[in-house]
Amino acid sequence: MKDCINILAIETSCDDTSVAILKNQKVLSNVVSSQKIHEIYGGVVPELASREHDRLIVPVMKKALKDSGLKLSEIDAVAYTRGPGLLGSLLVGTSFAKSLAFSLDIPLIEVNHMQAHILSIFIDDNPEKPNYPFIALTVSGGHTQLVLVKGVNDFIELGTTLDDAAGEAFDKSGKIMNLSYPAGPKIDKLASTGDIHKFKFPKPKVDGLNFSFSGLKTNFKNFLIKQPSGFINKNLKDLCASLQFTIIDILMDKIILAREMYSINSFVICGGVSANSFLRKKLKDLEIKENIKTFVPKINYSTDNAAMIGISGYFKFLESDFGKFSDYSVSKYNL
Numbered sequence: 001m002k003d004c005i006n007i008l009a010i011e012t013s014c015d016d017t018s019v020a021i022l023k024n025q026k027v028l029s030n031v032v033s034s035q036k037i038h039e040i041y042g043g044v045v046p047e048l049a050s051r052e053h054d055r056l057i058v059p060v061m062k063k064a065l066k067d068s069g070l071k072l073s074e075i076d077a078v079a080y081t082r083g084p085g086l087l088g089s090l091l092v093g094t095s096f097a098k099s100l101a102f103s104l105d106i107p108l109i110e111v112n113h114m115q116a117h118i119l120s121i122f123i124d125d126n127p128e129k130p131n132y133p134f135i136a137l138t139v140s141g142g143h144t145q146l147v148l149v150k151g152v153n154d155f156i157e158l159g160t161t162l163d164d165a166a167g168e169a170f171d172k173s174g175k176i177m178n179l180s181y182p183a184g185p186k187i188d189k190l191a192s193t194g195d196i197h198k199f200k201f202p203k204p205k206v207d208g209l210n211f212s213f214s215g216l217k218t219n220f221k222n223f224l225i226k227q228p229s230g231f232i233n234k235n236l237k238d239l240c241a242s243l244q245f246t247i248i249d250i251l252m253d254k255i256i257l258a259r260e261m262y263s264i265n266s267f268v269i270c271g272g273v274s275a276n277s278f279l280r281k282k283l284k285d286l287e288i289k290e291n292i293k294t295f296v297p298k299i300n301y302s303t304d305n306a307a308m309i310g311i312s313g314y315f316k317f318l319e320s321d322f323g324k325f326s327d328y329s330v331s332k333y334n335l
């Protein structure tokens with residue numbers, strides 16, 4: 001096998017069109033085009049997302065190649081997100097990846113989006129990398145999961161959300177406060193100067209390592225309905241801070257419980273919500289007060305991006321021989 005493997009990776013599972021080029025574990029380029037079109041609708045419109053991927057995939061790939069300094073003929077394999085995600089969006093990435101691999105006569109490697117979020121921590125320029133085993137908390141717009149990771153290909157789900165994801169709790173509560181989609185980063189910013197104790201919202205009682213966020217959202221909505229007009233604007237920063245405090249506290253409680261249940265002190269926190277600045281601050285507290293070591297990928301690798309697909313593809317490439325790569329007839333879904 002060659003010493004250096006160049007992987008072109010494609011991510012189109014939701015509303016980010018992204019192509020990255022990796023040389024082994026090093027990212028040469030990682031171009032992400034976040035679709036703005038959904039902002040006015042307060043959430044991702046699946047049909048529009050597919051059309052945007054279709055429009056953007058070629059220019060995004062051209063830019064990724066240019067930034068990497070490589071030519072298409074130097075690519076050794078194409079990795080792509082097979083799922084989970086929006087069907088139409090996945091279909092665009094899948095079709096593009098298959099065609100590209102077929103035309104270049106190189107292997108095609110399917111990647112699970114959630115596993116890719118976790119493996120993003122192994123990208124070269126992350127400051128610190130964990131040893132196995134560790135527990136991963138994946139917190140994104142579509143998922144909230146705790147996963148025991150024993151090896152690069154050994155994932156066991158320990159808990160998941162019973163309803164909304166943590167990112168959805170941010171986005172849907174933000175929508176109630178008239179913040180445009182995605183509201184998570186806006187709430188993060190507004191909360192930085194708000195009072196976390198101004199309003200108190202109840203935390204759900206969910207046994208074990210599962211999560212629930214829809215009750216919090218309903219509670220938040222019911223609380224706001226009862227308030228006089230102008231209340232949201234007047235209290236926006238404090239509302240954001242108090243809401244964010246509750247969401248992050250729910251996550252912290254489960255990290256501590258997972259540590260107790262599995263006696264593992266090493267946690268990787270990934271997915272879009274891991275970009276949250278209050279969460280990152282609370283993780284530092286966990287290290288100091290609870291002796292829990294946390295690893296968080298760099299922000300560009302936290303939200304959806306193709307570099308995380310590339311690193312996962314690279315590990316799969318190392319583990320496979322040519323006979324074991326994805327068949328060009330692989331379907332876009334049903335992982």
Ligand code: KG4
Pocket residue numbers: 014139140141142143166167168170171182183184185188271272273274275276277302303304
């Ligand atoms: O991983 P991701 O980019 O896409 C999915 O796979 O869903 O995560 C997107 C989610 C959105 O819900 C967004 O509001 C949330 O991550 N998010 C944040 C922050 N940045 C992104 N939530 C809270 N604070 C942030 N700074």
Ligand code: ZN
Pocket residue numbers: 113117140141271272303304
């Ligand atoms: Zn994601």
